[in-house]
Amino acid sequence: MKYQPHRLSLALAACLMCSSALVAAQPVASDNATANLIRLLVEQGVLQPEQAASLLKQAQDEASSATKGSVAQPGDVRVPYIPVTVRDQIREEVKAEVMATAKQENWAAPNTFPDWVSRITVDGDVRVRWENRGFSSKNSPYIVDVAKLNQSSPFLFGVYDANGNQTGNVSVPLLNTRKDRNNQYRFRARIGFTANISDQWSAGIRLASGSNKSPVSTSDNFGGGFSKKSFWLDQAYLRWSPTDWAQLTAGRADNPFVSTDILFSKDLNLDGFSAAFKRPLNNTDITLRSTLGAYLIDNTYNSGMSSVADSEGETKTKWLLGAQVGADWKINHEQTLSADLAYYTYRNIAGVLSEPCDYLDTSCSTDWSSPSFIQKGNSLFLIRDVIPPIYQAGSTYQMLGLASRFNLLDLNLGWKGRVGNGLGLQVSGNYIRNLAYSKNSIEDRVRHSELVTNIENGHFRSGGNAWTIHTALGKDYRVRDRGDWQVFAGYKYIQPDAVPDAYNDSTFHMGGTNAKGYYLGGAYAIEKDVVAQLRWMSSREIYGSPLSINIMQLELNARF
Incomplete structure (x- = not known):
């Protein structure tokens, strides 16, 4: 007062x-x-x-x-x-x-508003970004845009003569690989509401912008004739906290695992169930934590051949199951060491070659195994075992499926401490191995079908490893209060089948896998929770056709 x-x-x-x-x-x-x-x-x-x-x-x-x-x-x-x-x-x-x-x-009449108003908190952020995308003139101009191709599945694949011999390829969408995209202006807006229902129960809802329903990006573009922009339901969950060290969540919520964006994009939210536990170890400076999660990726069914298309058939549910254990060790008042080990298994996401089906069939037996969303990088093959037309010239409709299964071992290590005149230094690393990756198993699954990606000089080339290292130095570990600053740099290496390409960062190499390169930048807090950031990324392919991409981003982000 x-x-x-x-x-x-x-x-x-x-x-x-x-x-x-x-x-x-x-x-x-x-x-x-x-x-x-x-x-x-x-x-x-x-x-x-x-x-x-x-x-x-x-x-x-x-x-x-x-x-x-x-x-x-x-x-x-x-x-x-x-x-x-x-x-x-x-x-x-x-x-x-x-x-x-x-x-x-406003303290003269404390009962002016209903009680529930005092139990709701609001938070959000608005980001405006300028972006430049540069492509090497040596890039291959014939890289198929598999994400766009997959959106229109089944797609027209080939043309055959009356004897069933393929006579040519139907035009397919291609990636832009040589024409720079200067002065891209983009924005992101998110607003969330959290209601404390009781001491143990809470509920959350968040809305986010986005040019489409991509799970890994909430950015939208300036322009479009001043047309209105879309808001999507980004989060909707219930949370139960029976103790101060346990938390159970059901619904669509943020990623509870300690991870980096070579595996999960920072914009990714997961649909399903999780349980998180965090508790200090008695009489030590060590805090233990563990997380369990079961997330539904897709729920599809096998409609069968056209002759039985009116029967739904067997339900096929695609899942992500994960478990993680970790610890933070406070070495002294200036240094902390952290380690986290996780295992993730993806169920029913690998493509399955269908039973032989006629080219006139509207669906084949394994159409359900085609992924609902991809970016680029994973090994893909044609999942329809289509019988070529014999009596007339025509074309065949195909669908793409993931050639590899994914069972991931994920190790994260981190250290942070004070150096110099109290500056905050952070160093972290992440290594991922796809234990299910095997060249022989991929070739066996594909059998007499056709691999359409990661073919170099007629030979299949891929891998199941990914790693990244990141370092940051600044006034503090986070850039939030006025005058805070930070500079950072890092390197990423992601082989084609190390992780599912659908869910990692959509900016580095413009999303997906089969990429390696570095990034660097800096951030400065103009006011409390108003941060300007400049970032440069340079990446190229690991295998296959040349694809080199340089990206510059300048952005202003305000939180509230």
């Missing part, structure tokens, strides 16, 4: 002096106390001079009348008398000042 201390102090002093006419006290009050008090009230602007003169005269008259005929006894103390009118005026002045402050600071 904001008070006017001088006026309020005088008013309170006056009220205390009005409590009685005669009291037993140790010191003797001055005969001029009333006059001094009224003079101070004039100086503070509480009374006008003419009011003060009138009050002094009234006080003298009333004091004379009150003491007339009275005889002072030994030990009595004479206390100046404050007229009733003065006391009333002081009371009204104090009341008016206090109520004005209460209304201004």
Whole structure:
């Protein structure tokens, strides 16, 4: 609260002096106390001079009348008398000042809003980004845009003559690999609401922008004829916290695992169930944590051949299951070491070659195994075992499937500490191995079908390893308060089948796998929670056709 201390102090002093006419006290009050008090009230602007003169005269008259005929006894103390009118005026002045402050600071009526309003918190952020994308003139111009091709599955694949011999390829969408994209302007907006239902239960909802329903990007582009932009339901979950060290979540929520963006994009949210535990180890500087998760990727069914297309057939559910254990060790007041080991298994996401089906069939037996979303990099093959047309020239419709299975071992290590004049230094590393990757198993799954990606000089080339290293130096470990700054750099190496290409960072190498390269940049907090950042990324392919991409980003991000 904001008070006017001088006026309020005088008013309170006056009220205390009005409590009685005669009291037993140790010191003797001055005969001029009333006059001094009224003079101070004039100086503070509480009374006008003419009011003060009138009050002094009234006080003298009333004091004379009150003491007339009275005889002072030994030990009595004479206390100046404050007229009733003065006391009333002081009371009204104090009341008016206090109520004005209460209304201004909204504490005068604490029950004005419903109780549920006080249990809801709002947070969000807005980001505006300028981006430049540069492509090498040596890039291959014939790289298929498999993400766009997959969106329109089944797609027209080939043309055959009357004898069933392929005579040519149907035009397919190609990636832009040589034309720079200068001055791309993009934005991101997110707003979330968290309701504390009770001490143990909470619920959350978040909305986010996005040019499409991609799970790994919430950015949208400037332009479009000033048309309105879309908001998507980004999170919707219930959370139960039975203790201060356990948390169970159901719904669509943020990623609870310690990971880097070579595996999971920072914008990725997961649909399913998780349980997270975190607790200090008794009498040590070590904190243990563990996380379990089961997430539904897709729920499809096998509709079978066209002859039985009216039967839904067997349901096929695609899952991501994960488990992680980790620890933080506070070595001293300046250094912390962390380690996390996770295992992830993806169920039913690998492509499956269908039973032989006629080219006229509207669906084949394993169409369900085609991924609902991909970026680029993973090894893909044609999953329809289509019988070529015999009696007429025509084309065949195909679908793509992932050639590799994915069971990932994920190791994260990190260290942070103070160096120099208290600067915060962070170093972290991440290694991922796809334990399910095997060239022989891929070739066996594909059998007499056809691999359409990661073919170099007629030979299949891929790998199941990925790793990254990151270092950052700044005023603090995070850039948030005004004047905070940080510079950072890192390197990424992601072989084609190390991780599913659908879910990692959509910016580095413009998303996906089969990429290696470095990045560097810096960030500065202009105000609290208003941060400017500049980042440069340079990447190229590991195997296959040449594809070199350089990206520059300058952005301003505000949180609230």
